Amino acid sequence: GIQVEQSPPDLILQEGANSTLRCNFSDSVNNLQWFHQNPWGQLINLFYIPSGTKQNGRLSATTVATERYSLLYISSSQTTDSGVYFCAPTGGGSNYKLTFGKGTLLTVNP
């Protein structure tokens, strides 16, 4: 199955800083999603982005499917951005499942 690597595994920022989270995957993809798991455990959809670039407020994401990576940008970070960020692609062909990376644990300090 598809392999997913996220980096960095941990990231500590001061409020207001910018950051880039990376997701590398080993195969072609039909689908790729970024999620934020907040400290209460909820999995929140950030982006559905099998290719291209999308922006939503302070967050944006870019997937370059041909080079098998996706990036999540967080600008002007806030303490509420803390949590775990997961990348989850679905492999090509008849693969039906999202395969999750191990996540990036982000801590934003005031």
Added chain:
Amino acid sequence: DTAVSQTPKYLVTQMGNDKSIKCEQNLGHDTMYWYKQDSKKFLKIMFSYNNKELIINETVPNRFSPKSPDKAHLNLHINSLELGDSAVYFCASSQVAGKTEAFFGQGTRLTVV
């Protein structure tokens, strides 16, 4: 209106018991999933149903049995619970299996004592 809802949110039970977790989605999606999140936060697929048909059945003990009475519901029954079953279980749904955006429920934290 919650799009994907699971009950219960918390479940504490003794080893050897049988328990069920229910999931319902009101998005009109055709595909539903169960994922397990372990203590290290790793999320792994367990099962998936498309229009009530099982399409994914990962290497999961036979004690776990999913049931989909209709495409809006996917329940998870666990027999003879073991300590190692303690985890957070997430239900999810998507319109087209593996090809459209998936939405997750709030999770059920299962603790086996």
